Amino acid sequence: MPELPEVETIRRTLATHLVGERLERVEVLHPHFLVGVAADRFARLYAGARVEELGRRGKYLIVRFAAGLPAWLVHLRMTGRLYVRETAPEPGDDPHLHLRARLAGGGWLLLRDVRKFARLYLLAAGPAGGGAEAGAFPLPPGWLRLGPDALGDELTPARLERAFAGRRAPVKALLLDQRLLAGLGNIYSDEALWRARLHPARAGGSLRPAEIRRLWAAIRSLLEEAIDWRGTTFSDYLDGEGFPGGFAIRLQAYGRAGQPCRRCGSRLESLRLGGRSATFCPRCQRRATTGDRVERPRTR
């Protein structure tokens, strides 16, 4: 599932093919992914459109066009893929192909999604990338409340500390909350907590400043390394050129429940928090804070 490093890799790989390129013809094969615009109108609007820039905020990919056309705001959710190819399947040959756009310079831009969760919104040009006043097209509710990008300068340890202050929800759940910080999903939240040696069930508000700083640093180094490896291909993810990422074999926690921790050898455990699985090392990631650790008798 594309999280920040995967979307960033898609952005970079697509940019080399699309920036300055023109969409000659746009065909909507399965309008399910389009929000707030009819398929025929969409196709007409973007026939001949020239791509100006590719951006990203959190897990959203932004395709900006010349001539004041609204940008595409794309969320690939779990199995969505946006990529370029020399050839495209004929309509009907691939039931999961949603969009194909012929490029003026040759080749195709394709949107494919097995589970039909991916969405494309239209982001009207305007101050700050289209505020609420842009209005013409509906935007995802989550976009309007999106927190600072997990790799951006706005996300500082102090900001993370404020976001966690007083929160009783497990830190794992807070890391997944895109309003607090944008870009982490289940894979990288597990990994960040493993790196920072923090138990996923710890209440966010119980983290001490030093622990939050550790978590912040873990998030940064983790995401940067994952981007260097072109993201994690666990099952479905492919980059903008159709290639898998190389970070999967470097995962330390996610998907490794029952296997030995690569730091201490203990068996990794898994529990459910807020409807998500959380995999962690019961020895490296203690529930109590280190140093002033207090064992309380467990009820139940």
Add this chain to the structure above:
DNA sequence: TGATTCCTGTCC
């Protein structure tokens, strides 16, 4: 704050 929904391929 937690369950449910959307989807379908994969795994047991």
Add this chain to the structure above:
DNA sequence: GGACAGGAATCA
């Protein structure tokens, strides 16, 4: 044949 995977929206 059923549980499970999961991001985000939506409900209770």
